[in-house]
Amino acid sequence: MSLIKQxxxxxxxxxxxxxxxxxxxxxxxxxxxxxxxxxxKNRDNAxxxxxxxxxxxxxxxxxxxxLAAQFDTGHYRRxxxxxxxxxxxxxxxxxxxxxxxxxxxxxxxxxxxVPGRAVIQDRWRQYGTLIxxxxxxxAYRSLWRSTLALLGWFFLAAVLSLLLAGWIVRTIRQxxxxxxxxxxxxxxxxxxxxxxxRTRELREVVMAMNQLSRAVRDMLGEESQKLDLLxxxxxxxxxxxxxxxxxxxxxxxxxxxxxxxxxxxxxALVRLARLAxxxxxLGHGDTDALLHVLANRLxxxxxxxGGGVVGRxxxxxxxxxxxxxxxxxxxxxxxxxxxxxxxxHNPVPLGLPAALIDYAQGDQRRLLLASLDGALSxxxxxxxxxxxxxxxxxxxxxxxSHDEWRCALHEAMSKGISLAxxxxxxxxxxxxxxxxxSRLRLNSEWQPAGVFMPWISRLELNSQFDLAVIxxxxxxxxxxxxxxxxNLSAASIQDARFVMELQARxxxxxxxxxxxxxxxxxxxAIHDLARFRSLCQALQPLGCRxxxxxxxxxxxxxxxLQDLGLAYLKIDRTLIKEVNKVAEQQTILRGMATLCHSLxxxxxxxxxxxxxxxxxxxxxxxxxxxxxxxxxxDKPTDC
Amino acid sequence: MPxxxxxxxxxxxxxxxxxxxxxxxxxxxxxxxxxxAQADFSVQRLRQSMxxxxxxxxxxxxxxxxxxxxxxxxxDLRTQLEGVNDFFNRxxxxxxxxxxxxxxxxxxxxxxxxxxGEGDCEDYSxxxxxxxxxxxxxxxxxxxxxxxxxxxxxSITQAHMVLGxxxxxxxxxxxxxxxxxxITPAELRTDLDPLFSFNSDGLWxxxxxxxxxxxxxxxxxxxxxxxxxREQGFI
Numbered sequence: 102m103s104l105i106k107q108x109x110x111x112x113x114x115x116x117x118x119x120x121x122x123x124x125x126x127x128x129x130x131x132x133x134x135x136x137x138x139x140x141x142k143n144r145d146n147a148x149x150x151x152x153x154x155x156x157x158x159x160x161x162x163x164x165x166x167x168l169a170a171q172f173d174t175g176h177y178r179r180x181x182x183x184x185x186x187x188x189x190x191x192x193x194x195x196x197x198x199x200x201x202x203x204x205x206x207x208x209x210x211x212x213x214x215v216p217g218r219a220v221i222q223d224r225w226r227q228y229g230t231l232i233x234x235x236x237x238x239x240a241y242r243s244l245w246r247s248t249l250a251l252l253g254w255f256f257l258a259a260v261l262s263l264l265l266a267g268w269i270v271r272t273i274r275q276x277x278x279x280x281x282x283x284x285x286x287x288x289x290x291x292x293x294x295x296x297x298x299r300t301r302e303l304r305e306v307v308m309a310m311n312q313l314s315r316a317v318r319d320m321l322g323e324e325s326q327k328l329d330l331l332x333x334x335x336x337x338x339x340x341x342x343x344x345x346x347x348x349x350x351x352x353x354x355x356x357x358x359x360x361x362x363x364x365x366x367x368x369a370l371v372r373l374a375r376l377a378x379x380x381x382x383l384g385h386g387d388t389d390a391l392l393h394v395l396a397n398r399l400x401x402x403x404x405x406x407g408g409g410v411v412g413r414x415x416x417x418x419x420x421x422x423x424x425x426x427x428x429x430x431x432x433x434x435x436x437x438x439x440x441x442x443x444x445x446h447n448p449v450p451l452g453l454p455a456a457l458i459d460y461a462q463g464d465q466r467r468l469l470l471a472s473l474d475g476a477l478s479x480x481x482x483x484x485x486x487x488x489x490x491x492x493x494x495x496x497x498x499x500x501x502s503h504d505e506w507r508c509a510l511h512e513a514m515s516k517g518i519s520l521a522x523x524x525x526x527x528x529x530x531x532x533x534x535x536x537x538x539s540r541l542r543l544n545s546e547w548q549p550a551g552v553f554m555p556w557i558s559r560l561e562l563n564s565q566f567d568l569a570v571i572x573x574x575x576x577x578x579x580x581x582x583x584x585x586x587x588n589l590s591a592a593s594i595q596d597a598r599f600v601m602e603l604q605a606r607x608x609x610x611x612x613x614x615x616x617x618x619x620x621x622x623x624x625x626a627i628h629d630l631a632r633f634r635s636l637c638q639a640l641q642p643l644g645c646r647x648x649x650x651x652x653x654x655x656x657x658x659x660x661x662l663q664d665l666g667l668a669y670l671k672i673d674r675t676l677i678k679e680v681n682k683v684a685e686q687q688t689i690l691r692g693m694a695t696l697c698h699s700l701x702x703x704x705x706x707x708x709x710x711x712x713x714x715x716x717x718x719x720x721x722x723x724x725x726x727x728x729x730x731x732x733x734x735d736k737p738t739d740c
Numbered sequence: 741m742p743x744x745x746x747x748x749x750x751x752x753x754x755x756x757x758x759x760x761x762x763x764x765x766x767x768x769x770x771x772x773x774x775x776x777a778q779a780d781f782s783v784q785r786l787r788q789s790m791x792x793x794x795x796x797x798x799x800x801x802x803x804x805x806x807x808x809x810x811x812x813x814x815x816d817l818r819t820q821l822e823g824v825n826d827f828f829n830r831x832x833x834x835x836x837x838x839x840x841x842x843x844x845x846x847x848x849x850x851x852x853x854x855x856x857g858e859g860d861c862e863d864y865s866x867x868x869x870x871x872x873x874x875x876x877x878x879x880x881x882x883x884x885x886x887x888x889x890x891x892x893x894x895s896i897t898q899a900h901m902v903l904g905x906x907x908x909x910x911x912x913x914x915x916x917x918x919x920x921x922x923i924t925p926a927e928l929r930t931d932l933d934p935l936f937s938f939n940s941d942g943l944w945x946x947x948x949x950x951x952x953x954x955x956x957x958x959x960x961x962x963x964x965x966x967x968x969x970r971e972q973g974f975i
Binding site for chain 2 (some may be wrong): 148151152155156184185186219220222224225226227
């Protein structure tokens, strides 16, 4: 039996005991007292009347009158006068008189009152015996009323004490439930903390568990920072902190091949002109500082635009990738403003020519960079402050205007979304889930997400589109009973109505929710941690798994996310690529996998190109792999 | 006359249960002990009481009383009446309560009257009443009678109490009095004017000697003396 139920039973038992006892004692003692009082009254009245009669003539009329007078003016049930032989001389009898008291109560109480007796003297002889019974039905009534009053009072007291008990139970139950929840979460390796409750015993437990959670969090923070340091050494330029050339080009490739809104945007190339000259005038140290400042400015600009990536392609050239940004003119002006500011704060004149180009899914990286190079050379020749927009590769755009896109997307969504299926396999080749990027039928051809996702974002159709995708996934899962992984966009998770709708859909289909894996780009989750947190809290109780994709740069923040109960992390392809050849990458991935496992999180590698990479990943302890090199029914490991 | 009380066997079980439980809980609540019923007077207790209250002189009177009861037991009625009447008339000196007990009207038990060797009219009557009852004379034949007594041939009257013995309730009684040493039929006692009579009828629960009186009932003088007798060992 639960503690709370025992508490309730005890309270009710004590109440009943108190009431039953007090009622019983009150009724029996009143009954005893009333019996005594009536008995004394009987005796005294009988004596008084007999005394009077003894002094009178024993004329029957006088005797009768005296009897009647006593009876009529008093409260009697019965007065009888018997002669010494026991024959009745006179008798007065009144009605029973108990009318408004339940019969069972009268029977239960049933006063036993001895009648009063007294002998009437006629000189020396005995004339007769008076036997007198008082009316005591009023006593039943008053006893009944006091019982009812006691009952009423008891109910009032019971209601009050139950309310009080309820309040006490609630103040215990709420924190108790939280403590149990925290213990369960720690059991699931989610190291949450709780505010300390007021109840002392619970507070001690909570404080102990909080301490455990904090210790784990600190440990995680340290570990992930170490790993991040390794990663930075591997991928980032030591002078400026920007990505190294190779790492940046990988990122660019990933973006160009991606299936979401990253698939189109703007790429910029910035050059610090005449670097050797600047170096000569400022000295080596100050030049490095200048480069660092420049990279920082670009980094900041990238953050403002959202999801920007900065890379140092060579000594003087920086590349800036701005996914999802399409307005080249505005970008150019903004960038120009920032450069002007930088120039003004610098003692030597700086040449900062730049070129911008837009990119879209399927573009060739080589061609994009070549166009940019050409444009940058032209810009440099035009002057130090010139920013030019390069002509992008000729692309066959599906639609020419916003309105056309909007109509086409609405139409396609109403016709239905198709989900592609890329398997995510574990080390034994078993399916974890299918990665399911969406496809829309545009211009009577199924188009991959990279084509239309930028437009979905641009036209702010994300919530609507994601709900349609969820509906399709629900349909798919209920037909095929295979787990699917679905991407959610940042705009959707920021939309409270979307979250509610999603919750409602999953609540209705718990068996589907179990097979649904929802993933969100790491940078977006970190960017809006509060929203992501509330999304997790809303959806996890329903049974679906929530994970992050493209995990890399922000891995240090995993300590902040550990209490969310993430089910899996998909590690970005820049860390996976050629992992079988680079020892540093192996160290980082092994550390990440270990860290994930200590939190009960699955670590999955993205963008695996071949079986060699896959088998290395599994050797490092990763739980799953996905990418072009992973096909179902292929045994990824050699054994 | 039948004993007036039947608080016993014919009551339904539930009621008995209720009243027993009730009185038990009350008794426990008030710290009372149910006293054990006694069929006869207790020689031992009477001696102890007398020793405690009046010392050896009282004790010798008590022994005389025991002897009297023993001698008269089984004797014929007339002998019993005369024996008891004489015993107390001789043993107890008449004196007003105010001098003996320091209060206007004090009803003494036989033990108290014997112990002090003095008392007034009701003390004589009570002592005779109790002794005759002990000798087996039925309760309804004995009545204490309030009378107005004329002293000598004067017109001075005085409140007085005598014990009457009734052969049947409707005839004239024999009067046991301390003013006139011999037992006289009532019609010959022209100096006495009867007013009212009583006995302990109804104060005893159905033939048993246990008083049904509650502590509250001791407020009555008559019942108070009965209670004291019970405590001292009579009854």
